[in-house]
Amino acid sequence: RxxxxxxxxxxxxxxxxxxxxxxxxxxxxxxxxxxxxxxxxxxxxxxxxxxxxxxxxxxxxxxxxxxxxxxxxxxxxxxxxxxxxxxxxxxxxxxxxxxxxxxxxxxxxxxxxxxxxxxxxxxxxxxxxxxxxxxxxxxxxxxxxxxxESQTIPNPFSFYETNGFGMLTPFYQEKIGLWIDDFKLIGSTEDEAKFILIKAMEVSLMNNVRKWVYVESILKNWEQKKLSTVEMIDADELSNKASNQSNKQYKKNSVRTETLPDWAKDEYEEPPVKNELPKISDEEFLREMSAYDE
Structure with a gap:
């Protein structure tokens, strides 16, 4: 092959x-x-x-x-x-x-x-x-x-307004429109780009966040990876999940364990301590040395 x-x-x-x-x-x-x-x-x-x-x-x-x-x-x-x-x-x-x-x-x-x-x-x-x-x-x-079902037209503008992101002001209308244009530049069709924006808002909702700045951070990540369809985004998520599981398994398998032999399991006994010399004062030491010299 x-x-x-x-x-x-x-x-x-x-x-x-x-x-x-x-x-x-x-x-x-x-x-x-x-x-x-x-x-x-x-x-x-x-x-x-x-x-x-x-x-x-x-x-x-x-x-x-x-x-x-x-x-x-x-x-x-x-x-x-x-x-x-x-x-x-x-x-x-x-x-x-x-x-x-x-x-x-x-x-x-x-x-x-x-x-x-x-x-x-x-x-x-x-x-x-x-x-x-x-x-x-x-x-x-x-x-x-x-x-x-395939004739469903994606509408990120309506999704934004009906899912708690706030009022769809002209400012946010323009923001959504610009993101649609950005994804079209990396290969998305008009509908694919709209589906991607809806997907980003869905991810934001799943994380219990209803802020446009959070949605934009998700979109920037996908744009940098040139993910131009929802299918590519789903595949990327699966890839990240599989990589994380693989890394966890590697770390788990890399921990070295050894079995101690029976002789090493016996209770350890400290060796006996030798008797230390008795301590004497300086005067006694000098007196003994003088007697020795005599």
């Missing part, structure tokens, strides 16, 4: 704990020719990976997990370009049909509402020089069913 340096040398990948990186490599090594793994739990037990490691890979979208428990490596086709005569089609055909290939040759999941429409029409063909061949039917227009 091959690995693309573009993926495994990226900051997004290297920011993860070593245990999460190791799990990603092992999943790749055990994947079939289409990047699917049907034994991810066994691999995790084999290398001692935790559920947080898998959740972090899912949150950062390095892998996708299906309802069946099967996992697929998102950038599998970037890592591996398998010759057509050597490629063996995956046995996970149902999961395979829930994916589509995008321009950079990585996998993306089809929206839930349009998977049923897409079955038999948008299917990934066999691998040929690392590229997918789509059926001609893919060119036909399709009806896409969009979940009503």
């Amino acid at each position: 091959m690995f693309s340096k573009t993926i495994v040398s990226s900051d997004l990948f290297l920011d993860m704990p070593k245990s999460t990186q190791a799990l990603y490599f092992h999943l790749n090594m055990n994947a079939d020719d289409d990047g699917f793994i049907g034994s991810s739990k066994m691999i995790m037990r084999m290398i001692g990976a935790s559920d947080d490691d898998m959740r972090l890979l899912l949150a950062k979208k390095f892998v996708f997990e299906f309802d069946s428990g099967v996992v697929v490596v998102k950038d599998w086709r970037i890592h591996n370009q398998i010759r057509k005569d050597r490629h063996k089609q995956t046995i996970y055909t149902d999961e395979f049909q829930q994916l589509q290939a995008v321009e950079n040759n990585s996998y993306e999941r089809l929206p839930v509402g349009c998977q049923e429409v897409a079955l038999g029409k948008v299917r990934l063909g066999k691998v040929s020089l690392g590229k997918s061949r789509l059926d001609k039917d893919n060119e036909e227009p399709k009806n896409i069913v969009v979940d009503d």
Whole structure:
């Protein structure tokens, strides 16, 4: 199996704990020719990976997990370009049909509402020089069913006013608008930026703080880390949690303990103290010395 340096040398990948990186490599090594793994739990037990490691890979979208428990490596086709005569089609055909290939040759999941429409029409063909061949039917227009929940428009202005942060004065309206623009500069869409502001206010509420200056401190931290979506923020939180747990475990394991032998457990007895010479005064000492000289 091959690995693309573009993926495994990226900051997004290297920011993860070593245990999460190791799990990603092992999943790749055990994947079939289409990047699917049907034994991810066994691999995790084999290398001692935790559920947080898998959740972090899912949150950062390095892998996708299906309802069946099967996992697929998102950038599998970037890592591996398998010759057509050597490629063996995956046995996970149902999961395979829930994916589509995008321009950079990585996998993306089809929206839930349009998977049923897409079955038999948008299917990934066999691998040929690392590229997918789509059926001609893919060119036909399709009806896409969009979940009503996905049409929810984020409104940080309303969230600010209805959650106890105070009156939404023109000053704070401008502040919120400027933060939306700042996150758009690091790659967020308009809606993603609004969701990020709402997320920051939610974090502030969870910490029982309803002050805009506190919300801004959270936003500054995310902006410095270039976290441009809520998913990236959640992944960063998981990464920090996993790192803290790893550090605690290391400190716990690094404490050296030794078992004393039986002979060392016996009660210690102090050696007997030698009799000290009796103390005499200076006059007695001189008198004895004079007698000795005589």
